[in-house]
Amino acid sequence: MTIERVGVVGAGQMGNGIAHVFSLAGYEVVMTDVSAEALDKAVALIERNLDRQVAKGAATEDEKASAMGRISTTPTLTDLGSCDLIIEAATEREAVKTAIFEELVPHLAPHTILTSNTSSISITRLASRTDRPEKFMGFHFMNPVPVMQLVELIRGIATDEETFRACFEVVERLGKTAATSEDFPAFIVNRILMPMINEAVYTLYEGVGSVSSIDTSLKLGANHPMGPLELADFIGLDTCLAIMNVLHDGLADTKYRPCPLLTKYVEAGWLGRKTKRGFYDYRGETPVPTR
């Protein structure tokens, strides 16, 4: 099947990156969000990130202008009904995602493939809340989307081969690499990455090290590009906690117990970079550790 028009639901840090890479690869993109401000911010951010690529010689001014011309925004979710492929990238809460699918489904063309960028939630369960479990998949990008090479593709129990092939071909046209994961809590990347981040928070909670010593240790001692607490702030502490809860509930093993300190940061609304405070305070010139 031919995919030309792509709908993106949620214009946060993942939604803007997803719209960016699809438009640069020549797809028409329609992006929606509950917040008009988020849509405006996303378009401005895509333009800034494309400028960065132009400055580095990774894209030309013409490619940038055509990519920007292929992106439109709408506050109305049901305007996405005519898209060939939809990628839901709203907040990591199952109730939010199912409400989106339930509102969208009556407006979809019969051929539309519905996907979720969820970091952890059961694809089979999300699919079961739609009219098309066979045309439903997990399409999981990594952050920052324009930079990271991987896309995890997750089939639900009912996903058909045609849908999988179509999504696989899209990943190739984006110039990215697909890895396939079975549909179990948090799939592959987050099944491995998030317990490491949670353990870093326990290391902080138990006073084994400060924020700086933990991040410096993993950056210089294990060659990670970002320390685990810096990475947690980058991903969003609400998303990290949501993923740990899915692992804990879904696999019923205490080794996935979210660290109480992670819960406390989220309760404070200190969600990391997106709220300017998390394990670091980003309100000044340079990030300052908060513990």
Ligand SMILES: CC(=O)CC(=O)SCCNC(=O)CCNC(=O)[C@H](O)C(C)(C)COP(=O)(O)OP(=O)(O)OC[C@H]1O[C@@H](n2cnc3c(N)ncnc32)[C@H](O)[C@@H]1OP(=O)(O)O
């Ligand atoms: C939670 C989930 O469900 C799954 C996930 O996504 S888990 C998170 C996965 N992501 C990671 O682990 C990221 C780890 N961090 C990194 O790889 C690096 O720190 C980083 C790529 C983000 C930044 O690298 P850096 O060397 O410190 O910064 P910088 O030199 O400014 O940027 C490197 C490149 O990325 C680009 N870049 C950085 N941030 C960007 C962004 N937000 N958008 C677009 N481009 C960006 C830069 O333009 C630069 O491009 P070139 O290589 O073409 O020059």
Ligand SMILES: NC(=O)C1=CN([C@@H]2O[C@H](COP(=O)(O)OP(=O)(O)OC[C@H]3O[C@@H](n4cnc5c(N)ncnc54)[C@H](OP(=O)(O)O)[C@@H]3O)[C@@H](O)[C@H]2O)C=CC1
């Ligand atoms: N952060 C990361 O590193 C990664 C995240 N993901 C996944 O991507 C998804 C999005 O995460 P991320 O971009 O970080 O989150 P953000 O919080 O940055 O963005 C989520 C966006 O969705 C909006 N939203 C909430 N409810 C709705 C709705 N009903 N309809 C449309 N938009 C809505 C939010 O608006 P408002 O703020 O007004 O509520 C916000 O703008 C999640 O499923 C997450 O797990 C996947 C890979 C990496």
